[in-house]
Amino acid sequence: MSTLLVVGVLYGEEDRTGIRALMKTALQTGAILVSLLAAVLFLAAPQLVGLYIEPGHEAFSMAVTCVRIFAFSMPLHVIINVFMNYLQGTRNLRKSHVSCILNELVAVVGCAIPFGFLFGVNGVWLAFPVGKALTLLVIALMAWHDAKKVPLHLSDYLFLPVDFDSSPSVEMELQSMSSEEISNAIDTMKTFCIDEGMEQETASQIAGAISKLLADILQGSSSSRNRVSADVRLRRTEKSFLIRIRDSGKSKDRSQAARELLPACASVHYVNTMSTNYLHLIV
Numbered sequence: 001m002s003t004l005l006v007v008g009v010l011y012g013e014e015d016r017t018g019i020r021a022l023m024k025t026a027l028q029t030g031a032i033l034v035s036l037l038a039a040v041l042f043l044a045a046p047q048l049v050g051l052y053i054e055p056g057h058e059a060f061s062m063a064v065t066c067v068r069i070f071a072f073s074m075p076l077h078v079i080i081n082v083f084m085n086y087l088q089g090t091r092n093l094r095k096s097h098v099s100c101i102l103n104e105l106v107a108v109v110g111c112a113i114p115f116g117f118l119f120g121v122n123g124v125w126l127a128f129p130v131g132k133a134l135t136l137l138v139i140a141l142m143a144w145h146d147a148k149k150v151p152l153h154l155s156d157y158l159f160l161p162v163d164f165d166s167s168p169s170v171e172m173e174l175q176s177m178s179s180e181e182i183s184n185a186i187d188t189m190k191t192f193c194i195d196e197g198m199e200q201e202t203a204s205q206i207a208g209a210i211s212k213l214l215a216d217i218l219q220g221s222s223s224s225r226n227r228v229s230a231d232v233r234l235r236r237t238e239k240s241f242l243i244r245i246r247d248s249g250k251s252k253d254r255s256q257a258a259r260e261l262l263p264a265c266a267s268v269h270y271v272n273t274m275s276t277n278y279l280h281l282i283v
Helices: 002-013 016-043 045-050 060-071 073-089 093-119 121-147 179-195 200-221 255-261
Strands: 169-174 230-236 241-247 267-273 276-282
Touching (some): 002 073, 002 241, 016 060, 016 073, 060 121, 093 121, 179 230, 200 241
Antiparallel strands (some): 169 230, 230 241
8 A cells, every 4th residue: 555655656756766666665575574474374384274173184284285375375466466556556547457356356266266176175275376476477468568578677567658757857865965965956956947937936935945844854864863865856847846855754744834935835745654754745
């Protein structure tokens, strides 16, 4: 669900780099954590089954085998779920629906019927990992169709329009930047706004608002043990300017402060997810 929430924000900003980084993190984190859980389930299957079936019962060994077969489907399931949430957040609804129907019904049931006849109860449970593998194969085939090439890299699975992220934008990252470098970067953003047709007064307000919001973020990070990173992205669209301020500091809603600092804002949206603050402004 966090993937869906954040990717929707990044998709609205047309931030291809941010989307790719998010997908990489979500896939790696999900796959590693669930693989560890699946390994525990595989190894502890006799003990878990023993809570419900006596070890000497004839169904005991069969149940242990079924649980272990199911464990192989768990990492595949979480990868598919990340893709389903991602596809929904990037408005690829048809691909999301196809993946969901295959994952939850068609692929598993389609495998369970023949496997059940061939291998009995074990075959029914084998349908879970095989069905999910087939769902991932379909996702790969959709990526191949869209990319017009064999999808070997994560960027081939983003399903983004060709003209995505084509509008003018400027970015700055704050990790080890000095005060002078931050000031110069903000001046660059102000110049960008003016060059893109914004009135100088509004451009100055944006520069001042960004400067004060970043100062608040950096001030809050001075007392934190963990190093706080922040970045700002300013993008020109056909009818407006989009500003995104993202930081890894403590959860803090700065939307009210943004409205006060920048009265020209048509919309302000804040969300905290995956230990990251996102402040999204439309001017």
